[in-house]
Amino acid sequence: MRLDPTLIVITDRAILARASGMPLADAVRAAAAGGATLIQLREKEIGGAEFLRLADELRAALEGSGCALTVNDRVDVALACGAEGAHLGQEDLPLPRARAIAGARLGFGISAGRPEWAAQAAMDRADYIGVGPIYPTGSKATSRAPLGPEGMRAVLARAGGVPAVGIGGVTAENLAPVIAAGARGVAVIGAVMGAPDPGRAAREIRRCIEEARG
Numbered sequence: 001m002r003l004d005p006t007l008i009v010i011t012d013r014a015i016l017a018r019a020s021g022m023p024l025a026d027a028v029r030a031a032a033a034g035g036a037t038l039i040q041l042r043e044k045e046i047g048g049a050e051f052l053r054l055a056d057e058l059r060a061a062l063e064g065s066g067c068a069l070t071v072n073d074r075v076d077v078a079l080a081c082g083a084e085g086a087h088l089g090q091e092d093l094p095l096p097r098a099r100a101i102a103g104a105r106l107g108f109g110i111s112a113g114r115p116e117w118a119a120q121a122a123m124d125r126a127d128y129i130g131v132g133p134i135y136p137t138g139s140k141a142t143s144r145a146p147l148g149p150e151g152m153r154a155v156l157a158r159a160g161g162v163p164a165v166g167i168g169g170v171t172a173e174n175l176a177p178v179i180a181a182g183a184r185g186v187a188v189i190g191a192v193m194g195a196p197d198p199g200r201a202a203r204e205i206r207r208c209i210e211e212a213r214g
Helices: 013-019 024-033 048-061 075-081 095-105 115-123 148-156 176-180 198-213
Strands: 007-010 038-041 068-072 085-088 107-111 128-131 164-167 185-188
Touching (some): 007 198, 024 038, 024 198, 048 068, 068 107, 075 085, 075 095, 107 115, 115 128, 115 148, 128 148, 148 164, 176 198
Parallel strands (some): 038 068, 085 107, 107 128, 128 164
């Protein structure tokens, strides 16, 4: 299954609650209306039945929007809720094993912030890769130094043409160099989840992506 990684909005209920207090389902619906192409459900503090309930809720919220849902880490939850994809990190289930479970029912994104990880993702036929952190970020804990656009360019040189998104500190104001470095799109957390109006924020980011593409 092919996924469109032009604008991936990654969920964070804690950031959303502080910024707008909007229910998550309403926020992702607004982001989709604003031009998000993928919503990635990533809520590390919950699991089991609660995580599946939230996945079901988001799947229903996105019905008919043209925006796909991917689930972080959990291939089983992605399949159970009818999501279009799953996103796997370097410590998650290897992509060939995940695809053996899901067959053609799911597309897969892979976190690949190093050249060798990008090369492996290309060998495994990932649908897209997430490369980062590009800039300093407060949304996601990481000990890795920011790559910057030039570092992303080095990763993409090993990616075999797999579509890539830049992640980590990306905003409407600083995404143009990321696209210029070869990214198909961007993935954001705080730039949308932390905005007073998630739909408006997504719309501005999507506008800037299209402008940067020329």
